[in-house]
Amino acid sequence: xxxxxxxxxxxxxxxxxxxxxxxxxxxxxxxxxxxxxxxxxxxxxxxxxxxxxxxxxxxxxxxxxxxxxxxxxxxxxxxxxxxxxxxxxxxxxxxxxxxxxxxxxxxxxxxxxxxxxxxxxxxxxxxxxxxxxxxxxxxxxxxxxxxxxxxxxxxxxxxxxxxxxxxxxxxxxxxxxxxxxxxxxxxxxxxxxxxxxxxxxxxxxxxxxxxxxxxxxxxxxxxxxxxxxxxxxxxxxxxxxxxxxxxxxxxxxxxxxxxxxxxxxxxxxxxxxxxxxxxxxxxxxxxxxxxxxxxxxxxxxxxxxxxxxxxxxxxxxxxxxxxxxxxxxxxxxxxxxxxxxxxxxxxxxxxxxxxxxxxxxxxxxxxxxxxxxxxxxxxxxxxxxxxxxxxxxxxxxxxxxxxxxxxxxxxxxxxxxxxxxxxxxxxxxxxxxxxxxxxxxxxxxxxxxxxxxxxxxxxxxxxxxxxxxxxxxxxxxxxxxxxxxxxxxxxxxxxxxxxxxxxxxxxxxxxxxxxxxxxxxxxxxxxxxxxxxxxxxxxxxxxxxx
Amino acid sequence: xxxxxxxxxxxxxxxxxxxxxxxxxxxxxxxxxxxxxxxxxxxxxxxxxxxxxxxxxxxxxxxxxxxxxxxxxxxxxxxxxxxxxxxxxxxxxxxxxxxxxxxxxxxxxxxxxxxxxxxxxxxxxxxxxxxxxxxxxxxxxxxxxxxxxxxxxxxxxxxxxxxxxxxxxxxxxxxxxxxxxxxxxxxxxxxxxxxxxxxxxxxxxxxxxxxxxxxxxxxxxxxxxxxxxxxxxxxxxxxxxxxxxxxxxxxxxxxxxxxxxxxxxx
Numbered sequence: 001x002x003x004x005x006x007x008x009x010x011x012x013x014x015x016x017x018x019x020x021x022x023x024x025x026x027x028x029x030x031x032x033x034x035x036x037x038x039x040x041x042x043x044x045x046x047x048x049x050x051x052x053x054x055x056x057x058x059x060x061x062x063x064x065x066x067x068x069x070x071x072x073x074x075x076x077x078x079x080x081x082x083x084x085x086x087x088x089x090x091x092x093x094x095x096x097x098x099x100x101x102x103x104x105x106x107x108x109x110x111x112x113x114x115x116x117x118x119x120x121x122x123x124x125x126x127x128x129x130x131x132x133x134x135x136x137x138x139x140x141x142x143x144x145x146x147x148x149x150x151x152x153x154x155x156x157x158x159x160x161x162x163x164x165x166x167x168x169x170x171x172x173x174x175x176x177x178x179x180x181x182x183x184x185x186x187x188x189x190x191x192x193x194x195x196x197x198x199x200x201x202x203x204x205x206x207x208x209x210x211x212x213x214x215x216x217x218x219x220x221x222x223x224x225x226x227x228x229x230x231x232x233x234x235x236x237x238x239x240x241x242x243x244x245x246x247x248x249x250x251x252x253x254x255x256x257x258x259x260x261x262x263x264x265x266x267x268x269x270x271x272x273x274x275x276x277x278x279x280x281x282x283x284x285x286x287x288x289x290x291x292x293x294x295x296x297x298x299x300x301x302x303x304x305x306x307x308x309x310x311x312x313x314x315x316x317x318x319x320x321x322x323x324x325x326x327x328x329x330x331x332x333x334x335x336x337x338x339x340x341x342x343x344x345x346x347x348x349x350x351x352x353x354x355x356x357x358x359x360x361x362x363x364x365x366x367x368x369x370x371x372x373x374x375x376x377x378x379x380x381x382x383x384x385x386x387x388x389x390x391x392x393x394x395x396x397x398x399x400x401x402x403x404x405x406x407x408x409x410x411x412x413x414x415x416x417x418x419x420x421x422x423x424x425x426x427x428x429x430x431x432x433x434x435x436x437x438x439x440x441x442x443x444x445x446x447x448x449x450x451x452x453x454x455x456x457x458x459x460x461x462x463x464x465x466x467x468x469x470x471x472x473x474x475x476x477x478x479x480x481x482x483x484x485x486x487x488x489x490x491x492x493x494x495x496x497x498x499x500x501x502x503x504x505x506x507x508x509x510x511x512x513x514x515x516x517x518x519x520x521x522x523x524x525x526x527x528x529x530x531x532x533x534x535x536x537x538x539x540x541x542x543x544x545x546x
Numbered sequence: 547x548x549x550x551x552x553x554x555x556x557x558x559x560x561x562x563x564x565x566x567x568x569x570x571x572x573x574x575x576x577x578x579x580x581x582x583x584x585x586x587x588x589x590x591x592x593x594x595x596x597x598x599x600x601x602x603x604x605x606x607x608x609x610x611x612x613x614x615x616x617x618x619x620x621x622x623x624x625x626x627x628x629x630x631x632x633x634x635x636x637x638x639x640x641x642x643x644x645x646x647x648x649x650x651x652x653x654x655x656x657x658x659x660x661x662x663x664x665x666x667x668x669x670x671x672x673x674x675x676x677x678x679x680x681x682x683x684x685x686x687x688x689x690x691x692x693x694x695x696x697x698x699x700x701x702x703x704x705x706x707x708x709x710x711x712x713x714x715x716x717x718x719x720x721x722x723x724x725x726x727x728x729x730x731x732x733x734x735x736x737x738x739x740x741x742x743x744x745x746x747x748x749x750x751x752x753x754x755x756x757x758x759x760x761x762x763x764x765x766x767x768x769x770x771x772x773x774x775x776x777x778x779x780x781x782x783x784x785x786x787x788x789x790x791x792x793x794x795x796x797x798x799x800x801x802x803x804x805x806x807x808x809x810x811x812x
Contacts, residue, residue: 287739340736365743379740386742387621388577389558393736 004218006257007225008206013061020052025091035094038079038086039167042504045087047074050094056199056207056272059095063270063533064205066093070531075266077122077171081178083502085265090536097122097173100272103131106153107143107275109196115159116196118143118275121173125161128172132159132278158281162188165498166399173271179246179263181498183314183398186458190246190498192262194277200261200269203529204228208257208269215257222257224528233260233527236520238513243427244459245494247501248509248539249521260524265500266535268528282355284313285386286394287368288339289377290346294319294441296375297348298434301457303371304352305430310364313353315458319441320347322401322452329404339383339397350457351398356386401454405465412469419468422477424484425499427461432491439487440464447476461497485511503537547601547699549591550664551627552650552682553584553609555618556672564779580618583667585625586730590697591665592626593731598699604628606658610638610649616750623745624737630750631657637755640767643673647681649758649765654686656758662721663704668693668728676726683724690724691717697725 022032025048029036036045053059066073072092079086088094100120108115117132130136135154142149153159165175165182174180176198181190188194197211204226215222217235224231236251250259261269291297301315318326327342334341342349356364369379385391409421428436437453444451444466450473455463464484466477485495485508495508510518518540525532525542532542558579563572580588588607595603607622609615610633619630633653641649654661664683669676676692683690695714696707705718709728737745755765762768791798806812 285742334733338733340733362743362746365739368739369743379743380738382739383736384739384742385736387579389579390736 002214002216004216004221004257005223005225006208006210006215008202008204008208008227010206010227011057011060013064013205014058016061016065019054019058019062022050022052023048028094034079035076035096036088038084039082040084040087040502040504042084042087042089044089046091047088047094048091050076050096052096052099054099056100056201059100059270059272060201060205060207062093062095063201063203066533067203067205067531070533072533072536074535075173075177075270077174078124078169080167080170081174081500081502083496083500084504085178085500085502085535085538086174087503089503092533092536095270097171100173101127103128103137103141104273105141105143106137106149107147108149108152114277114279115149115153116143116275116277117161118273119172120273121176121271122171124169124171125163125165125175126168128161128276129168132161133281156280159278160281161194161276161278163191163194165191172274172276176262176271176274177264177266178500179250181244181246183316183456183458185244185498186314186456187311188313190244190263192250192259195258195262195274196277197275198258198261198271199273200271202226202269203531203533207272210258210261211275212256212258217253217255217257220253222260231527233524234520235260236517236524238517238520241427241429241489241492241494241512243429243493244456244461244497245427246498247494247496247505247512248518249524251520263500265502265538267525267538268534270534283357283386284353284391285356285361285384286351286353286391287382287384288349288351288394288397289368289372289382290343291348291350291375291377292345294348294437295434296377297350298437298457300350300371300375300377301433303374304350305458307371308367310354310356310360310367312458313355314351314456316351316398317454317457317462318349318351318401319453321450322454323347323349325404325408325452326397326400329400337397337400338393351394352458353391353394401452402463402465405452405467408467412467416468416471416474418471419474422464422466422468422474422481424464424481425461425496426464426484426488426493427459427497428488428491428493430460432493433457433460436460436487436491436493437462440484443480443483447480449473449477449480456497459497460493482507482511501539506540509539547598547603547663548658548661549594549603549605550654550658550661551584551588551591551605551607551622552654552664552666552679553588553607553618553622554581554667554670554672554678555579555609555611555615556581556670559671564777578614578617580621581667581670581672583669583671583727584618585621585667585734587665587667587727588622588625588627589730589735590694590727592735594697594699595626601699606630606661608650608653608657609633610641610646610653613752616752619750620745623748623750624741625735626741627748629748632750632752633755633758634752635755637760637762637766640770641765642770642772643675643677643681644771645765645767645769647678647685648769649755649760650678650682651685652758652760652764653753654682657753663699664688664722664724665697666724666726668726679724679726686722686724688722688724689719690726691719692726693728694725695727695729 072090074088077097101122104118137150164184165180200208222233450467468474495512591605605627607627607630666679691706693709694706698705
């Protein structure tokens with residue numbers, strides 16, 4: 001039976017003074033400056049205290065206290081986000097999740113017939129995969145203990161957690177709060193689909209234990225029964241784009257309560273524990289195919305998506321300019337790219353991973369050969385590798401473009417310190433892929449800007465990186481960015497397919513949903529967090545009531 | 547012309563740990579790969595094949611190992627070898643470097659008696675003995691050149707640029723000969739999908755001890771004069787200290803200077 005009413009768990013408070021804390025804005029700036037930044041590199045972060053809770057009980061104690069005193073709090077884990085979600089722009093308190101970093105156990109869901117791992121939020125993606133792949137579980141870590149799942153799990157083939165948002169030092173809690181995705185979402189979906197259960201601390205200092213499937217919306221709302229009364233959460237009425245999307249709150253009439261918290265960027269509650277599905281590892285081969293023009297490459301993407309009898313893990317794109325950057329880097333430092341020289345005649349490349357085994361490999365390659373032939377390319381023009389260390393070379397190759405771009409921008413910053421990369425994160429629906437690509441190229445060429453386009457083309461989600469050479473370019477680029485956002489929305493897409501909104505993309509959320517709909521999100525926030533203490537500034541601005 | 551490349555499958559070395567209690571290798575989750583130095587040798591063979599089309603060079607990869615070592619030979623075929631043989635038999639189990647080189651030389655004589663050149667890696671990254679290739683050359687009664695970085699074929703000779711501690715030497719010898727390679731090209735080859743497909747249509751045969759006329763007196767544990775007494779991990783190196791000189795290079799230089807003085811290095 002599903003229900004739209006959830007009852008909170010209360011936790012016995014601990015004396016606040018027993019929790020480790022660093023105090024003083026100046027002290028934090030000097031001794032713990034890392035906590036004031038994340039990968040967005042935005043400045044302005046400041047805080048009066050950093051708490052280091054050891055467990056959920058301590059987190060709940062701190063949150064309750066802060067709520068009573070109406071002090072804003074920013075959660076800090078791996079700080080790998082790139083939209084500033086972990087930057088404490090509103091001051092107040094930082095809660096560091098450093099000590100919430102243990103993998104608690106493993107279980108098997110007999111109904112779903114799937115394995116899952118229970119863990120604390122600051123376990124990183126690479127730690128999780130290390131534990132799962134090498135089966136580093138103690139006998140007493142079976143969930144529940146009497147089932148002896150650990151022993152059974154150890155007899156199985158290799159398992160892993162398939163969500164791969166590139167940065168493997170990201171903390172699991174952050175990836176859930178951001179609904180992280182990355183290239184492999186083409187096959188596996190985003191983080192959302194891999195979350196079985198979460199425990200969330202809400203501003204009252206109480207806990208919500210939310211397994212997927214137990215709480216579903218009724219009449220457009222959820223009811224949280226707390227110790228003091230009831231909180232009614234009215235689900236926003238907007239329709240989310242059909243394309244890949246990480247912008248704003250998840251909202252659907254009959255939605256699961258767990259989905260409201262996943263991707264909510266920490267503005268509704270703080271995740272203190274999660275259970276994630278894991279899956280059996282399959283062998284894959286990594287490939288990069290080259291094309292003499294972009295239209296052929298896009299046609300190949302279409303064939304892979306619609307006609308292939310096997311399902312690629314991901315389909316990634318490099319435009320002509322990205323390949324030129326790589327080729328120039330190869331001339332200067334071949335080891336950096338660590339791949340054969342890229343031919344000067346190619347104008348687009350598609351990187352794709354395919355599951356395979358020795359029985360199927362010949363059929364698969366023949367099929368790919370047929371598709372390539374239809375797109376004026378060939379098997380001869382396609383790199384292929386399947387050993388782990390070879391696949392690592394492909395992964396490195398895919399990541400080389402953003403790395404070269406970042407280095408280039410860092411160099412230009414020396415002359416123009418204000419310059420930064422303008423990187424889009426927009427998606428569209430399948431039928432608009434060719435249109436949006438043509439729109440991007442046309443506008444960028446007209447403006448005479450330097451740019452590269454690369455990314456997750458399987459999900460119609462490419463990153464346009466504008467590389468300003470001076471301040472004029474930067475201003476022009478910003479105007480184009482807005483035009484692109486409007487066009488992506490027109491094409492049924494999202495202004496942020498995977499990075500989220502955080503503190504730096506509020507205006508694009510408005511382009512996508514409009515003031516009224518964003519206000520509906522604000523109402524959800526105000527219902528559960530009336531003092532606006534949780535991660536203020538994420539998704540939208542909220543005046544902090546001090 | 548026929549070039550044999552002798553190869554070995556090894557665990558990916560940087561991922562192997564030693565169990566401190568039992569002294570055995572912890573192999574869980576560690577991939578098996580073609581020994582990187584063997585890949586250099588294979589790469590060199592394929593390069594020669596491409597450079598001297600008139601010599602109609604055939605590249606033959608041979609390995610000794612358990613059945614799963616087939617995958618290392620498959621990699622050789624993908625990278626350009628024309629055919630491959632795996633010497634695999636329980637009778638080979640427990641072979642030390644002497645017995646291994648004996649088996650390999652018997653395999654070479656039986657499978658490719660008219661070979662012109664043997665290329666190998668300078669050593670395998672698991673055992674690191676660097677003894678099997680020289681011993682194989684001895685068994686076969688052919689000259690050997692070790693630590694090659696580049697080779698050229700001139701008439702009936704092989705000219706090898708070899709690495710030494712002082713610099714490079716150019717050495718040549720008549721063929722047939724055996725050359726061990728210590729370095730390859732900066733960027734390793736990347737097969738095309740076409741090569742991956744074609745490799746699966748090439749010959750990859752498993753050969754038994756009987757096939758190559760090897761009996762218990764020549765191969766396996768009983769024919770091995772040496773035995774491994776103990777395996778242990780080298781002590782871990784200290785972490786060291788990184789002095790960041792980007793902000794104040796003079797201060798950083800001073801720190802290093804003080805450190806060297808304090809430790810009597812200068």
